[in-house]
Amino acid sequence: GESVGLHLPTLSVQEGDNSIINCAYSNSASDYFIWYKQESGKGPQFIIDIRSNMDKRQGQRVTVLLNKTVKHLSLQIAATQPGDSAVYFCAESSGNTPLVFGKGTRLSVIA
């Protein structure tokens, strides 16, 4: 079946630098994408989402970019802080189907 994956399982960045977390998806019918952050011992928390009629969406210090041509999704975190250390999941759905999650990328922020 279709699946959502991530290019890198781990990412280490220096505090203050920008982080980019990537996600590839294979279902060309996917029309909704979402990023979650999961801190140790907690449930996933919503960060930002984007629908397929957009290619960019910005939140507070975060930006999601969607490239439907190559089926690629990225999460950019500006001025990465120690509190950003977590596992980040992308998820996608098509039509009215349940979210399919990627396996996650662990972001480590080096002080």
Next chain:
Amino acid sequence: EAQVTQNPRYLITVTGKKLTVTCSQNMNHEYMSWYRQDPGLGLRQIYYSMNVEVTDKGDVPEGYKVSRKEKRNFPLILESPSPNQTSLYFCASSPWSLNTEAFFGQGTRLTVV
């Protein structure tokens, strides 16, 4: 405070002893679901429910049951737990559509010995 509440947070049980993990949400959401999270496998959906009395299998439903008798509650039932069901379980809810943000509970860590 809007939240999804799971109980218990931690549970150790023995093979074959029936157990129920409860999930309750106070946001009047139609859609609820259960996931299990295992190292290297990410979040995999067990069951989901579009509304009261409507449930569907997710990707890994074997060995699990659910019920949705009322909107706010969506318990996960393991009739005869086995060690391969040792995992971290999450309940989630979302409003009116699947194509929208899901709110997750804090998780239930289950160990079956």
